[in-house]
Amino acid sequence: MKTVSVLIAGGGTAGHIEPALATADALRRLNPNIRITALGTARGLETTLIPERGYELVLVPAVPLPRKPSKDLLLLPFRLWKSIRATRAIIEERQVDVVVGFGGYVCLPAYLAARRRVPVVVHEANARAGIANKIGARFAAAVVAAVPGSGLRSAKVIGIPVRRSISILDRAGLRAEARKFFGLDPDAPTLLVYGGSQGAVRINDSVLAAAPELAAAGVGVLHAFGKKNSFEAPTNPGPAYVAVAYLDRMDMAYAAADLTLGRSGALTVAELGAVGMPAVYVPLPHGNGEQRLNASAQVAAGSAIIIDDAELTRESVVAQVLPLLTDPAKREAMAAAATASPTGRADAVLATIVANLGAEHAAGRGEGT
Incomplete structure (x- = not known):
């Protein structure tokens, strides 16, 4: 059986990173042999939180999305392409089988780098989806959300992955x-x-x-x-x-x-x-x-x-x-x-979706490890 390789994208704040790490933990419980790589940028909390939890972190250039006309807006296409190119190299080097994103700066280049190469899974934690997840959801193999009404059509509502x-x-x-x-x-x-x-x-x-x-x-x-x-x-x-x-x-x-x-x-x-x-x-x-x-x-x-x-x-x-x-x-x-959404099992639900898509992709690629 080929080893499944997962690239997890969720950086910037703890609100993006912790659900990503909870999902990574659930993937490890599901399959201890799964290969997990976390994608981030040098400007976020992931540089501390992810290594502390024992996961490999690889960095790509940050691509902030300006909301007003500015010099940063003019530089956006160049910065985005640079980050996409770096992410594609990571996908190829680690033979990634599935990309799962949780929003934040690092997700847009991750989604675009994976498009037509490996399946994408999008998780939206907020009641209103952000720009990166709206774009990624258009071509994702699976879209899940914390609550109804996120703005992502056909999203399966599962809650937010929370650490055990x-x-x-x-x-x-x-x-x-x-x-x-x-x-x-x-x-x-x-x-x-x-x-x-x-x-x-x-x-x-x-x-x-x-x-x-x-x-x-x-x-x-x-x-x-x-x-x-x-x-x-x-x-x-x-x-x-x-x-x-x-x-x-x-x-x-x-x-x-x-x-x-x-x-x-x-x-x-x-x-x-x-x-x-x-x-x-x-x-x-x-x-x-x-x-x-x-x-x-x-x-x-x-x-x-x-x-x-x-x-x-x-x-x-x-x-x-x-x-x-x-x-x-x-x-x-x-x-x-106090009523929780399906938070208690969201990590396991999402991990199963990711693992299944990754296993399907791994089975279809060339000789793996």
């Missing part, structure tokens, strides 16, 4: 260990503040301004402020306020917290749904509105509320977030209402 440490997390059983891990108060209601892998300045500033009121109410805080931001944790009397640049152990963070305040990126929404975590979402104020749509199902179910970015201030944190932390009955009701 999250999808099978026992929050209650791990809570004491998790709070000790971060140095949090073992008994205080705890707020997790997470503005995505890059952090969020407005969220940082608003929660920091409300820190005295949180401390006075007996609330602990675990605050991931982002590697690009500077932040100094307050020292108000009361439960610990722990500030970290980046959370390497999201499973521990979810286990330690009672409520999350943060952006509503597709991955964050999926993970919070999977673990049954009540949430206060602050959607990004720009883009095509996908972050508000990402959170809409949980808001409708009663497991989350939304505060607009422009409305997030010290006052709104005190008036809307603090009462949820100090009302155990309300938190429990929100947790009970």
Whole structure:
């Protein structure tokens, strides 16, 4: 039997990378002999996250897609061709049998390099598809999406692949260990503040301004402020306020917290749904509105509320977030209402699709390994 070779494209932010890695893990569980190569660029978090998880990362030139007329727009065709050419060389060198993409800068050249050569699988995590996935879906062998209405016709809705440490997390059983891990108060209601892998300045500033009121109410805080931001944790009397640049152990963070305040990126929404975590979402104020749509199902179910970015201030944190932390009955009701999409099995579903297409292609090529 020929070895199946898979090229996974999903770089830039953790929202693209983590579903890609969850799928890679599921492929390895399905077939330990499968060959997996991750495609990325030098400008994204993949340069750290992917090698840490034990996967080979190969880099191609980044191709940002300008949204306004600029010099970058004029250079786009040259940059795109350069990246496509580099990706084709990788496909040939590694005898790739299937390309699976998760959105982001690296996906468009990956899709175009694979076209008419190897099958393409597109996964769309957001409620509204991005440009790269819209293009890739036109000629993909399989298209899957996290939720209905992504804009990709004929997409099979499977949810978002989530790493097993999250999808099978026992929050209650791990809570004491998790709070000790971060140095949090073992008994205080705890707020997790997470503005995505890059952090969020407005969220940082608003929660920091409300820190005295949180401390006075007996609330602990675990605050991931982002590697690009500077932040100094307050020292108000009361439960610990722990500030970290980046959370390497999201499973521990979810286990330690009672409520999350943060952006509503597709991955964050999926993970919070999977673990049954009540949430206060602050959607990004720009883009095509996908972050508000990402959170809409949980808001409708009663497991989350939304505060607009422009409305997030010290006052709104005190008036809307603090009462949820100090009302155990309300938190429990929100947790009970937390409904996950098919997140718990999305990794296995997608891995099976990818493996089957790869095996078909491998069987049709020349002598393999």
